[in-house]
Structure formats: structure tokens, C-alpha cells
Amino acid sequence: MQRYIVRRVFYALISLVLLSITIFCLIRFTGDPAVLMVEPGASEADLQAIRQEFGLDKPWVVQYGVFMVNMARGDFGMSIYYREPAFELYLQRLPASLLLAAVAMSISLLIGIPIGILSAVRVNSWLDTIGKTFSILGLSLPSFWVGLLLIMIFSVSWGWLPSSGSGTFWHILMPAFSLGWVFSAAYTRMARSAMLDVLGSEYIKLARLKGLPEKLVIAKHAFKNAVIPVLTLAGINLVIMMNVAVVVESVFAWPGIGRLLYEGISNRDFPVVQTTVLMGGMMIVVINLLVDILYAYVDPRIRYGQ
Amino acid sequence: MDSSPASVIDSVVLSADRPSRWSGLLRSFYEAPFVPLLILVLLVLTAVGADWLAPHDPTIGNLRARYLPPVWEERGSSEYLLGTDHMGRDVLSRLIHGSRISLVVATAAVLLAGVIGTTLGILSGFRGGWIDQVVMRLTDAWMALPTISFAILLAALLRPSEWNLVVILAAVYWTRYARVIRGEVLSLKERDFVRLAIVAGCSRTRIMGTHILPNIANSAIVMATLQFGVVIIAEATLSFLGVGVAPPQPAWGLMLFEGKSGLMTGFWWLSIFPGVCIMLVVLAANLLGDWFRVWSDPQLRQL
Amino acid sequence: MTELLLDIRNLQMHLFSNRGMRVVKAVDGVSFTLSEGETMGIVGESGSGKTMTSLSILRLLPTAGRIVGGEMRFAGEDLLAKSDKEMQHIRGSQIAMILQDPMMSLNPLFTIGEQIAEPLRVHRHMRGASLFERLKELLHGVRIPSPEVRLREYPHQMSGGMRQRIVGAIGISCEPRLLIADEPTTSLDVTIQAQYLQLLKDIQQRAGLAMLFITHDIGIVAKMCDYVAVMYAGKLVERAPMRALFRQPKHPYTEALLRAVPRINTPTDRLWSIEGQPPDLADIPPGCPFSPRCPVAEERCRRDAPPEVQVGPKHYARCWLQEGS
Numbered sequence: 061m062q063r064y065i066v067r068r069v070f071y072a073l074i075s076l077v078l079l080s081i082t083i084f085c086l087i088r089f090t091g092d093p094a095v096l097m098v099e100p101g102a103s104e105a106d107l108q109a110i111r112q113e114f115g116l117d118k119p120w121v122v123q124y125g126v127f128m129v130n131m132a133r134g135d136f137g138m139s140i141y142y143r144e145p146a147f148e149l150y151l152q153r154l155p156a157s158l159l160l161a162a163v164a165m166s167i168s169l170l171i172g173i174p175i176g177i178l179s180a181v182r183v184n185s186w187l188d189t190i191g192k193t194f195s196i197l198g199l200s201l202p203s204f205w206v207g208l209l210l211i212m213i214f215s216v217s218w219g220w221l222p223s224s225g226s227g228t229f230w231h232i233l234m235p236a237f238s239l240g241w242v243f244s245a246a247y248t249r250m251a252r253s254a255m256l257d258v259l260g261s262e263y264i265k266l267a268r269l270k271g272l273p274e275k276l277v278i279a280k281h282a283f284k285n286a287v288i289p290v291l292t293l294a295g296i297n298l299v300i301m302m303n304v305a306v307v308v309e310s311v312f313a314w315p316g317i318g319r320l321l322y323e324g325i326s327n328r329d330f331p332v333v334q335t336t337v338l339m340g341g342m343m344i345v346v347i348n349l350l351v352d353i354l355y356a357y358v359d360p361r362i363r364y365g366q
Numbered sequence: 367m368d369s370s371p372a373s374v375i376d377s378v379v380l381s382a383d384r385p386s387r388w389s390g391l392l393r394s395f396y397e398a399p400f401v402p403l404l405i406l407v408l409l410v411l412t413a414v415g416a417d418w419l420a421p422h423d424p425t426i427g428n429l430r431a432r433y434l435p436p437v438w439e440e441r442g443s444s445e446y447l448l449g450t451d452h453m454g455r456d457v458l459s460r461l462i463h464g465s466r467i468s469l470v471v472a473t474a475a476v477l478l479a480g481v482i483g484t485t486l487g488i489l490s491g492f493r494g495g496w497i498d499q500v501v502m503r504l505t506d507a508w509m510a511l512p513t514i515s516f517a518i519l520l521a522a523l524l525r526p527s528e529w530n531l532v533v534i535l536a537a538v539y540w541t542r543y544a545r546v547i548r549g550e551v552l553s554l555k556e557r558d559f560v561r562l563a564i565v566a567g568c569s570r571t572r573i574m575g576t577h578i579l580p581n582i583a584n585s586a587i588v589m590a591t592l593q594f595g596v597v598i599i600a601e602a603t604l605s606f607l608g609v610g611v612a613p614p615q616p617a618w619g620l621m622l623f624e625g626k627s628g629l630m631t632g633f634w635w636l637s638i639f640p641g642v643c644i645m646l647v648v649l650a651a652n653l654l655g656d657w658f659r660v661w662s663d664p665q666l667r668q669l
Numbered sequence: 670m671t672e673l674l675l676d677i678r679n680l681q682m683h684l685f686s687n688r689g690m691r692v693v694k695a696v697d698g699v700s701f702t703l704s705e706g707e708t709m710g711i712v713g714e715s716g717s718g719k720t721m722t723s724l725s726i727l728r729l730l731p732t733a734g735r736i737v738g739g740e741m742r743f744a745g746e747d748l749l750a751k752s753d754k755e756m757q758h759i760r761g762s763q764i765a766m767i768l769q770d771p772m773m774s775l776n777p778l779f780t781i782g783e784q785i786a787e788p789l790r791v792h793r794h795m796r797g798a799s800l801f802e803r804l805k806e807l808l809h810g811v812r813i814p815s816p817e818v819r820l821r822e823y824p825h826q827m828s829g830g831m832r833q834r835i836v837g838a839i840g841i842s843c844e845p846r847l848l849i850a851d852e853p854t855t856s857l858d859v860t861i862q863a864q865y866l867q868l869l870k871d872i873q874q875r876a877g878l879a880m881l882f883i884t885h886d887i888g889i890v891a892k893m894c895d896y897v898a899v900m901y902a903g904k905l906v907e908r909a910p911m912r913a914l915f916r917q918p919k920h921p922y923t924e925a926l927l928r929a930v931p932r933i934n935t936p937t938d939r940l941w942s943i944e945g946q947p948p949d950l951a952d953i954p955p956g957c958p959f960s961p962r963c964p965v966a967e968e969r970c971r972r973d974a975p976p977e978v979q980v981g982p983k984h985y986a987r988c989w990l991q992e993g994s
Contacts, residue, residue, distance in 0.1 A: 071506065078507030086523065196656070200649040202599045204606055205622065205641040212634060223630070262773030268729055269768070270788045270839065271761030281776055303512030307603050311626070321515055325522050325609060337519045340512035348510070 064356055072349040079341045080131065083334065084124055136338070137331030141323070146335040150317060156226060157309070157316030160239065161301045163232055168240035168247055169294055175244075176251025177286065180259060181278060191248055198245020204307040207238035211311070224313035235312040239305055243297055247290055255286040295351035299344045399657045405650035413466035420459035421447075425614040427454035433628070436635050449635040451624060457635060460616035461643055467617050468647070471531055472597045478536035479597075480590050483543020484582070488574050490544065491551030501544070509541045514603060521609035531610055535597055543589055550582045591655030595648035602644050618644050672745060674847060674879050675703040675726070680739035682725045693950045695721040695734065697903040700977070703879050703896075705846070710882040710894035710911075712926070714947055718903040719883045723849045726881075727764060728756050744846065762792035762843040769852040771832035775824035782820030785839050792843045807838040810875075811868060830861040834868065841872055848873070849881040854889065866893060887930055891915065896983070899923050902948050902958035905977075909984035919986040921963045957989070965990060 136147040179191030214234060215223035221230050258264060259282055267277045309318035317336055324332035412419060434450040435442045442449065448457040490501035517538050524530045554560060563573050604610030605619030613620060618640040625636025682696035696718045703709050711719045725736055728748065741748040768774045775784060785804055789795045795803060808816035811834040824832060833853060840848055854862040870893060873880055882893055890897050898908040899922065907920040918924045925943045945962035957975050960966040975989045
């Protein structure tokens, strides 16, 4: 297992480096960053001053070096709009996004897994049809539209739930549901196909041959095996969820990193945008690594080496 | 006589009934999902014939006819069947023209992403060695980029235009192709006909082009159909956030963005109709993609 | 005469496709009996219906399967009249089954101990210390050393032979009266096969249980079984005491099977095999299913399906050419 972990960490590091290079290159090569940092219509002297201040006139390799060193120190630049270090802004908003993602993930798993498993156990029945319909619908509706619909129904028509902001339990319900909707469809699918695979396996046959009651066969043997791939997917999806939450956060004015990105775009606050994307990518890499390691502990086949 | 089993040992079902007199292809058409196909055909027709179908000009509005509800509501008028928006523009016409933009952008993006991803996948899978390692690491790292955020970043960096949008979307979504195609190529490489070609001395490019390519075409097409829906939603999302298609062009996502402010004041038609269009198209694409996936892989037909 | 443990009469099990248009007669009129302590082998090619027969006895059919005719009695009781719950109690405790591939039969996520304990928990309601003792006893019975250690291990940590013995332990855990072994040695190394067969024989003698041995390997049948049945295309074509079958096979298929086994002391330069292919079970020609490949088939064989006739003491064959023996 040691080797497995070391290898995973190594790959993660490579990913991080490539990630930073990619972002760096994109920014530098798609035009003059200095232009992005000033008001439109600034004079050439202003641009020069900005370039000097941010070291943009130095050779690219040096710039990259500075970039990386600064990142290591947690310095991602200063937000133009808020006049605060972008990194700190990011950290401030992060907990809200984590909360939203956590709730959305729970909702999506709580809805998705049972429907998927039920679909598989009663394959080709009307229950299965409902499950399949649910998953197709889920993948076909953009999350922000779900959000808009929810607002229309629950805020405007019925006035039950607040349409924006945060603070109470009621505030998180609609955004979390909109966010989790798409993912629950994916989990339904995954749970269904994983369960079908497991139900066709030899050890399930043997479990039935042992005379175990069907409920035990499904709940104990089949379920545990089927849920593993779904949970793996969920773990990886957590960060993806946070990043995709941009739209949902915008619709509901939820104060998370997604909304920060959106504000960054609207305010032409470039350091903020860069920070958000970089951090987003890094978190994906780190979470993937953690999930891989966790998997190594859970799955005895990896734990005891093969 | 008891004819039902006490319980089921496994879920394997007998394979499909033997076809009747009809030829295999005809039967497939019979089983094809008509509704999704119909929707997509309608989409294409609407997109192509937008200029003739739309009753009004989508970008010019009548400021005296702002915020009119659809025809079946109280203040609605038969001139503006689905109502008007905040600038007095006809919603129906905008939807029709918007179909063209969505279709063109999504198709181009999927094609571009497919070409890039497939090429890299074939290269990586077939050549192996350090090329494979490099491409794989690159793909992994690229996949780590948060899709929407990355697209937003790119959209912010580049000037807003439809072509840029295509490039951005392709740049974000090619990685899935590369992964899947590479896997297919790896398994194909072990097959005898490829080995024979190598032994016979065919050049690598020739093998990749004439032997490998046709065999992965199936997977590539399936992926493309499944990606189509994703890309449409992505484009709508970007437009919704204001970094996609720029006003006054009528993109469905953009219409949702513009309609958002009317939500609280009850102008529901601005938010419902564009969303329904998106939903129908994506649903159709997904259903078609699913059907195609099962159709092209006989093994999957059983379950 | 001891009461028959298993009495199967004219069992018919069919597999139906989704729309019911395609019917595969997986088990077509199979009859045999088994007494306490007796070992019977069922031999045949793959697709001949041997596994389906055993699954039918346990009433554990594929989704597409239905028992459409015949009678099955176990220890005098009608198996077809039993409810789902009653069958569930019978499985694992009265009738147990061992499957072919032990790597696939054992759940990779649970320990060996847990998997052997399950039937004991469900059928014998054993817990705690007595359960633990029984587990150790079972492992000892299948000749697995250091049972305490093994019980905590996972399937992938053991060798193939050991895994198959675990599967055997699971099978006999509740002291069943009948053990069905479906190709138990097919996935084992040849060197381990003999050991395992010997183990099964020992267990059988000690526990006095009856065995139904399903295999495609005639050699194993010769070693293990008192009584043999030969199946072809869902039909039971010949059954006899072991010696009688080997010395005086009455059905052309049995003869062909025996001839196909190369003998070590008869020099040959060609390996003999049966001509033709086994039939597509969904599309069996009328008459005797073996007739297309039978070297002595007559017109009547191709037209009408032969009934089972007695050709000797406890010896039956399903062949027109044996009529009047």
C-alpha cells in the first residue's frame, strides 16, 4: 500500500505543476495582463507602471518563478475591487461553499442511491422506469434553471423560502437542491449499474445458495459492493460540485467562492478570477488524492497489496 | 403446476428475440427513439429556417410593447405569441434564432473537442511509451481544471464572440475523448488484425488511420452525442453568467440571464420558455445518445 | 430400502426470452433418484442442462427461467409446493451447493470467517463462542491449518485451492443432507484436484451426506460416483450405476463420450472427437436431439423423440435402438 500512496502523491504533484503552468501560460499568452488590471482607456504610461509594479516586463521564466514562489507563500495578488489579498478573500468565502457542497452532496446521495438501487433490484419494472426517467431528467436540466424554477415556485408563488442570501437553514435548502439535482441523477445511474453488476456476480449467487434471506443478500452483500463506486464518484465530485456551484451561487446570491468568481468577472477583478480558478483546480487534485488514499484503506484488496 | 421460481439466482435474461422477416436494419429503425429524433430534427430545421420562421426581428424591440405576457394571458397579444422581454423583443423569435446559435456553437465545439481528443487518444494509446505518459499526465492535469470556472476564466480573457466560445468549450471538453479513446485503442492494439498490420510493415500513420480509426468511430460518436447535451448546458451557463454569447444576440442562456430580474415581479415567461427549450434539446440529445450507445453494442441490449 | 432422498420425475425447466417468443428447453424431462449417502454424477457438455437441473432443484432460476412441469421430492416432501421462505430455509441447510470458481464466489469485502458464519447464523442461529468453535472445527475438517488466523483473512489473501476448500466448508457448515458440487475442480490446478476430490469423499463418508456431482470430466465421475447420469441438450439420455455405464454404455452419446477420452495404454495417433456441434437449444430438431451427430441414427430417431427404456438393473437409456432390451 505504501507504494500505491507514494505513486498517487507523485502524480498529484505533477498535476499541480502542470495546472499552474497551464493557467500561467494562458494568462500571459492571451494578451497583455496589464490591460486586464487597469480601467479601459488607460494611458501607455499607466500600463508601463503596472507592468513594472507586477514584474510583467521580466522574462517569462522569471515571471513563472515569481508566480510560483508567491503562490507558495499564499500571495495570489491583490483584489482590485476589494483592495484585499485575493487569497484571503478566497479563504473567507470558502466555508460557505463547502457548506453548500456538503449539503448538496448529502441531498444528492440520499436521493440518488436509493433510487438507483431500487431500480436495479426491480430491474425493468415500472419502478425502474421511474428511476431511469429521473436520471435522464436530472442530466438534462441545467442547475441554474432548476434554481430559477424553485425560486418561482417557492419564493414568488408560495413565499415559503427566501430566494437569496444565507444565514438560516431555509436559505440553504433551495441552492443545495439545485446544485445536487444533477449529481443525484448521476448517482442514480451509477448506483443502478453498479448494483446490476453486483447482482449478477458469483458471490451473490452463492449468498442465495446459502439460503440467506433475500433482504440480507441485497442489504449486506450487494449494497456494500455496489455503493463503493458511487461513493468514490461522490468524493471526487465534491470539489467539482464546489466549482460548478458558480451559477447556483449567482442565482441565489450565496456568498461562496462561486459568487466570488462571478463578482471577479463582473468587476474585472482579475487576480480574484485567477485565484479562484487556480485554487479550484488545486482542490480537485488534492481531493482526488485524498479519495484515492481513503479508497486504499477501505478496499481490502489494495490495503493488503496485490 | 407451479411455474414461478422461488427466487432468482441472477439477473441474466435471454438475449433478444430473433428478428422476424424484417432485415436487421429496419428493425433497428423501428426501435429507434422517435421523439428525441423528432426534436433534434425540428431543432435543425428551426435553426436553418430561423429567418423565415421567426415572426419578428429578434434583436429589435418595440419599447411600447415591453413585458407583454404570452398570448393566453390577460394582457397578451397574438402578435407576440410567447410574450416580450424587457426591451419589447418577441420571445418566440428570440427562441427560434437562439436555436441556431446554440446548435452551431454546440456542434462546432463537440466536433472540435472530438477531433482534438480523438487524435490525442489515438496517438497516446497507439504509440505508448513516453508519448503516452506525457499525454496522459497532461490530460489528467487538464481534467483537474474546474470546467466551468476554467471556461469562465478563458471567456474573460478572450473577447466575447461565438467562435471564441467554440474554442473555449472545445478546450474544456476534449479530455474525456482522449481518455476513452485511448482505452479503446489500447485494447484494439492487442487484437490480431492490428498486430498483423504491424508485422506486415504498414507505417504507423497508416495503421492509425485505416485500422484503428474506423473501430473507435463508434465510441467517438457515442461520446459526441452524450457530450452534445453537456456542451449545450455549458454554453447556456456561460451565457447566463454573462460571459458567453453577448447581447443583443439571442442565446437561450442569455435570455435566462436577462429574464432573471423579472422573476420576482412575476414575468415568468422570460425564464420558463428558454429553459424548456434547453431541456428539450438536451433531453433529446441524451436519449438519442443513450439509445445509440445500446444499439451499437449488442452486449448491452440484454439489460 | 431406504427412503429416497431425492426423487426427480420428468422435470422440465424452460427459459423464456423477454417477449416470450424464444423458448429454450434447458431441462427437458429429466428423471432420476438419489438415496442417502449416495454419490451421483451428472455428466455432459456445457449447455447440456446439468447446472440448470441443479438450480431447478433448489428453485433458484435465472430471471428468464420457469419450471413448467414435473415433480421434485426431497426427503419425501414436494419441493414445488414449498413457499419462498421454506425454500430459503432448505437452501444452505438441507441442500447445499458449491460453485465452480471460488475467487468469484467469495465476497471480496468480507472476511472468510464472516462468510462461513453466515449460514450458521441464519439457519442454526449460532452466536459467539460456540459459533467460533464451529468455524474452527469446519476449517479443520477441510484441512486448513491455523484456523484462527485464516478466519480473519480476506479471500484474495489465499490460494485457489484453499479458497475452494473454504467454499466446501461453507457448503457443509450446516450439515446438509445433500451437497451439490457444480464443477468444483474445474478451476483448480491438476495437482490440487485430486486432493480436493479426496477431501470431498472423506467429508461425505464422515457426514453420510449424499452428493450430486456435476462435471464434464468423465474421469472424475469414475473416481467419485456410485451412479452416473449423462445429459445432452437438456435431456437425460442415459443413467446407470457407474460400472455398468462404463462397461456397457447403451446410448450412442455415452459411447462417444467414453471413446473420446484418450487411454494411456492404447496407442493412438489421432484424438477421436464427436462429429458435429451441440445443438442450439432454442432450435432443437424434432426427434432425438443427438440424431444429427449419431453414427447409428435411423429415420425414426430423427422423427420422434425416444422415451426412456430400462436396459438393465437401475440402468436406463433414451434411445430407440435400445427398445426391446
